[in-house]
Amino acid sequence: MSDTKTDTAAPDYRDTVFLPETDFPMRAGLPQREPEWLARWERLGIYDRLRREKGRSPFILHDGPPYANGNLHIGHALNKVLKDFITRSQQMMGRDARYVPGWDCHGLPIEWKIEEQYRLKQKNKDDVDIVEFRQECRKFAEGWVETQREEFKRLGVTGKWDDPYLTMNYHAEAVIAAEFMKLLMNGSLYQGSKPVMWSPVEKTALAEAEVEYHDHTSHTIWVRFPVETSQGIFATKKPASVVIWTTTPWTIPQNRAVAYHPEIAYGLYELGEVAENATAKAGELIVVADALAEAVMKAAKVESFTRLADVTAADMEGLVLSHPFRGVEGGNGEWDYDVPLLPGDHVTDDAGTGFVHTAPSHGDDDYQLGLKFGLPMTYNVEPDGSYRPDLPLFGGQAIITPEGGEGPANVSVLKQLAWSGGLLAKGKIKHSYPHSWRSKAPLIYRNTPQWFAAIDKVLGDGMDEYGTTIRSRALTSIDKLVRWTPQTGRNRLFSMIEHRPDWVLSRQRAWGVPLTVFVRKGAKPDAEDFLLRDQRVNDRIIAAFEKDGADAWYAEDFKARMLEGVAAPEDYVQVMDVLDVWFDSGSTHAFVIRDRADGSPDGIADLYLEGTDQHRGWFHSSMLQACATRGRAPYRGVLTHGFTLDEKGMKMSKSLGNTVSPADVIKEYGADILRLWVAQSDYTADLRIGKEILKGTADSYRRLRNTLRFVLGNLDGFTEAERVEPKDMPELEQWVLHRLAQLDQQLRKGYDAYDFQGVFQTLFQFATTDLSAFYFDIRKDALYCDAPSGLERRSVRTVLDILFQRLVTWLAPILPFTMEDVWLSRFPGEDDSVHLHDFPVTPAAWLNEPLAQKWDAIRRARRVVTAALELKRADKVIGSSLEAAPVIHVEDAPVLAALQSVDFATVCITSDLVLTGDPAPNEAFRLAEVPGVGVVFETAEGEKCQRCWKILPDVGEHKHPGTCARCDEALSLR
Template sequence: MCADTPATAPDYKDSVFLPETEFPMRAGLPAREPEWLAHWESIGVYDRLREKQGRKPFTLHDGPPYANGHLHIGHALNKTIKDMIVRSHQMMGFDARYVPGWDCHGLPIEWKIEEQYRQKGLDKDAVDVVDFRQECRKFAEGWVDIQREEFKRLGITGNWADPYLTMDYHAEAVIAGEFMRFLTNGSLYQGSKPVMWSPVEKTALAEAEVEYHDHTSHTIWVRFPVVNVKEDSMLRAMEVQKVDDEPIVGKQNAVRWDDVDMAKLREKWLGVKVVIWTTTPWTIPQNRAVCFGPNISYGLYEVTGASENSQAVVGEKIILADALAAQVFASAKLEDGMTRRIEDVYPDYLRGLVLSHPFRSVEDGAGEWDFDVPMLPGDHVTDDAGTGFVHTAPSHGDDDYQIGLKFGLPMTYNVEADGSYRADLPLFGGQAILTPEGKEGPANVSVIKQLAYTGGLLAKGKVKHSYPHSWRSKAPVIYRNTPQWFVAIDKKLDDGMGEMGDTIRSRALNSIDKLVKWTPQTGRNRLYSMIEARPDWVLSRQRAWGVPLTCFIKRGAKPTDADFLLRDAAVNARVIAAFEADGADVWYVAGFKEKVLAGLYDADAYDQIFDVLDVWFDSGSTHAFVLRDRADGTADGIADVYMEGTDQHRGWFHSSLLQACGTLGRAPYRNVVTHGFTLDEKGMKMSKSIGNTVVPEAIIKEYGADILRLWVAQADYTVDQRIGKEILKGTADSYRRLRNTMRFMLGNLSGFTDAERVDVRDMPELEQWVLHRLAELDLEVRKGYAAYDFQGVFQKLFTFATTDLSAVFFDVRKDALYCDAVGSLRRRAARTVLDLLFHRLTTWLAPILVFTMEDVWLSRFPGAESSVHLQDFPETPEGWLNADLAAKWVGIRAARRATIAALEVQRTAKVIGASLEAAPVVHVEDAALLAALKSVPFAELTITSSLQLTHDAAPAEAFRLMDVPGVAVVFELAPGEKCVRCWQILPDVGLHTHPCTCARCNAALGG
């Protein structure tokens, strides 16, 4: 018996091994993370990892961001995922290399300099091009330095001291060299075809430089009158059939062949109107044909009445797709009953009709539009919207251009680089389609007015629809026919690299299917469909800041002439050497052409091209000057991983694939990993105008970079991700729980040495079960990291830390860790497992929580040269796996959960204050489970002072959990008194040398 009162009872608190650690409960990440950054800088972590010998290289090739502004949340998501890939593979035993890079050329940077010029009232065109390019270079250099520090603040590892820049002289030389390989292999050609053109920036744009926004456009319905009928076409359309040996014309009308009167047929069709619909009135002056759908049902309609303000004329006959006729008449302000359908018009007949342009013979037209307009079949024509007929201007649309090629339609050159009509175009000369500010010019309205004047306008309106805009100026773009430089992706290449195919397209498609692994798999489908359907690659841009198209054309020659392009290896070598020495600026220095061609060709016989390369060709070539040429590149010039956002299926993944298939013969990557976009908490796209943007700098300032990294790890990055204050609060809560787990381990490992270590075979089953779980996790963590599944890795580790460790192992073993004697097997085993846990959890989590795990590691292993990021994932013995023990512990844990739940009921009712006050009776129906529970210290596992296990039937009032059948718990109070040292209630308390202690505590005190 313990005769002392609580006030007079002996104080044994100094004998209890309470946790000791300087690892703070509060992280203080915003203030402390820069200290670890400085630590890594001082010890050169990245370089020291490169010194590890005998490792298989693993290279993630960085898709370069633009060096033109502060980082946004998408940058943070992107670079953090990359960092997790690199760090995890390094810690799995690879030599994981990461060379960060920047895209430094192109419109985004050039546009910034032009904005500065406009603010100062300067004219860009009046500035020497080399001086202008130097300003672009300085601008990019400044932002590279800023972004580098912002990326490093996120904890991103890499070769920051020697990144790659597309504007480095060597890079510019290689980009030019890669371009000249297309020149040499014959796939480069100059063609004139419609491309997306920005009148504001006065340049062609790639698909990746275009984004789609809602835009309100004029919409018009235009009459094209029939002016002739082609007899041969009409007769062919009237297929002759024989019925009872009597020839008749077509099954449609059953007219005798001899009765066909071509004069009457011509009279029937002359004056009939074919109506088109378009949202680009400005393209009407460039019309050269009207297309119909070969499988569409058409009808001939007559206007029988007209309402006020309608442009329709009573008695006129119109051909329309039947499915769209009602919509067209409604737009023309014709009410029900004001039209009638006369007869079917079969698509084959339409080819026999000849139309006139709506501006034919117009006053002051100078004969510009006095030509016939053919009707042509087009598979692109549908009856989903419009009229069933498509106005065709080959110079202003890809479908139109393809029709033009097929049927030999003429191209027009009516639109200038600034988006205005050529000055000598009748009626509309000099009028702007789009102004220099990207606003609508007078051209659309002028065309509409002229159509109304000539009687061509049936109806007009406006429509709001998705329309292409320049992603830089945010202004609408137009399709414009201009001479541009293309790479033919279907040209057969005889370059000895035909394993994946003999054209760029076939090589790309075969690479996608045979050589590349996709994460997620949907990325494969998206890129494959894009490559399968894409046209030739437009390489040229009419800008100043970029790598020039380093080629010369023969003066006076045509693009179709064999000697149009100068193809000479010696000339190419001189260009590359000059770029290596002085950069691409030398191309623009007076006399460069003469210098390069000296002694080889007459410089006066050739013209130098001054267009610059599409910036996507720059970044698409990075595999050559980064992977191939650098010492920290790859042996074969191919990366293990390319990882970017899903928009890069039409961007960097796409251009890199095309470029490499032309120069390597295959894709430059083995794996492609894709992440989604970042949205606000409501799932809306972030926009400065809306005010819902989330800035990485603000998150770091409030929470620290590790919280941002944890948000990335907890998310399924393969889809779009939401982020905001409430989401970050939840992330911070998960972080605190995990941090407490690490703090518990550190506190209870104080003073641990190898002398304490216990062999797994001598450990209690609880410790053996934890090691089994570690062995399982080792396999799952490595598999998850190898598959870039950071969400899966973190979820497994977080669940293990909170469910298996905090709620079971730590909860159970606190008593032994605090109160057992120093040399007790149970305490030594627990600390041995804590040490093994420590080494695995800190390294497994280090790729995700780079700062926190460094804090944890240095708290235990301080030192000027110490870092968790110099470690590998520890090898885990296969012997730890114990399937039989794991199966046994499934039942033990279920029974434990039922018992603890029963005690929680009593604690909630304030019958007891803690589980140590209880001595429950646990009724177990299953004999095997009962035996399993008896084979372990179940009272210890349930944190009760004592416990009785029985096979007896449980009384009706016993506590049961629905999901743990066959286990029932009857609550009983623990008999005895409370040990003042360990707080267990036992009958022997007070019977030992040390007052008020139990036998275990008495022994621990040396009694």
């Protein structure tokens, strides 16, 4: 440092420095302030104002309807925020992005709640008029729709909140019925008696989408089926038994066959010694698969055994067995029938015995085998999961209790098998078992008459472009018509639809859209005249539902009015089942996208967005329903997100106390922090959230807010008169414009690809690294100290204005509250909002790759200098980088030329520096990752300018005391 003393008499120049000025607060105060912006947006009618803009192509994100029966959880917030990112970004990229929120209002959960209220009042649902009961369900749903609507709006989600769609609206119910009647008319609807997933607790059939799997402990039994006929190997041996294994003992009374696989190796085994408490008998003969023999013997406590012979497919073909309850005392001949041994492709030797007990009324494989070989169906199980009262030995016993527990049926069957000699062995197994996702109670397969959509029937409806059946249209749509985000969604849905059975449409409940169909009395379901197919009747039903809703179906004279002049009402039965609610939500494309004025011209949504569970739910049912009624998928794109977990990756549960409520997050941090958590996460996988994660999110928000506050503060008073054309700007400003042109392309692609994590990280890195840590750091000096008329300062302010327009709009889809705050801090118009603006057009001419490469080299060299100075600062050799004037040795001639072509001292924020191509001395500071650059520390010569704090030789030689030439000029121009 120079020994020259600073002029202590120099004036205080602090008031002459152009420090940032802004009312934009450092502390966001989001929880308190966000409701003000919500009210403002509602007052301005922003969503409707955007719809009035002409010439934009529509973008329809169709809302998968949440169920109207409870407060929002964090998964709801994730879902709606992702949707909002998309609608806002698509709008700001020039589309007419329409979003109509909706609710699923029918179905069992609501009905169950009303029944609970009845039980508390000791009231019987069956004693209440069905329309009165349905009205109570409607009121319950209406209440939760209002609650959830406000909770969704608080998240900052834009949409047509004053006119959402509800599946219980009269028009919606009319369209759902109309869509159902299209199945009636195209021949895909049929009534079949077949096993379906049945909830004894809820007393209704369930679809696959309503089933979840949990660990469950079941009884396992190995049961003898005595061989009745003498043929093949059995003609020369003493009596033998074919052994089956099952985890559902209660299905044994419904057995009608035993299945084997012709290609499995089977053996005839003679039992030797058995344990004292075994139910197996020494000397008896059994037939099992060779691969499973050891396991069977162990389960039966058989200590020694001998394999006597092969049992071939020829030995088993046409073999007849007897039911283990045949001739049992008290059986009243119920089971005195032959049990055929039949070949079945579904049989394996992976577990069990290699033989499968077959009850056609209680399993899909069993049912299919029964269809193939004409096996009789049984009707032994009542809707409440109990045996029919007159079933011998077991009448009235429950399989599943009304509370969802195990009834006595399994144990009773097991005991009866032991008593009658049919039980070879018993045990227990913990395995994955189907449960209702609503009541959480175990399910059973139960044979019951239900209504189905045949997904492999050739429809002949003229909509054959993508296939002639529901399944073929769906599979073609999945591959040819839909964009999948992520692509794995395609594989999941394709596999599910490729292998699924016919769609069970009927439910035995009250709150829903009825199956609007009449059947002829006495006609068999496969008879040509079983179903009344008449478009006049269909049109009357639709008109009645439009006027009075689906409650009209339950009017006493409804059948007579509908059939008047078409058919004799006394000849027909009115079906009283209700539709699967997945058919309701699957039909929403018709009454929302097709019918509404704010729908899509072609009735097809650009995007459906839900969690991964909706491959078996809404994505699935919508696909099937639309392929049945319009011949193709109702959507062009499907996006799926993962589930929310706690910070440790555990599933959230109230019992574990690890749930995170959106309302609690908003109360503590504000909705923008919750939205930022979504943007920072990879939604294609499961997402973690918790206190520490939210703290990290809030820190990212704070850093971003500080960047924007810097921009605002340094734009104070900016006018068009200051603007500098890009071609006249210094290189550093042109480099920023180049980066903005790059970002514009990247961000538009990112938003279009729904890559919000990538969009935010790109913007965040730009704001914190390129701007705050580099560009702003360098240009603070020009902003604060240059004369207002100076080209450099005007260029910086012009760039800040350009940055403002882009950063605020680019971030608005993610942080709508904060960006509104930033926008209004600069443009406080009563009628304006950042959300009324598009992303600015960014000229491609700003791209300058040679300049970018040059400045990449400059930034690398700068890193060496700043790292060297940081060491001196840490050692307290200097307090500020302006006290330094380092010598920088650069081996690479082009890099040296690049550094010499700019004011590298300003770039490094030093008062001076020396650039040289001489080899760096040994003591020079180097960075391994930036070879060829060495820095030798030297202190700056001169005095400290009392205005800009640079240390320069000319300080004190100018008109204004204690200033450098630049500051003296700036003060002279004031």
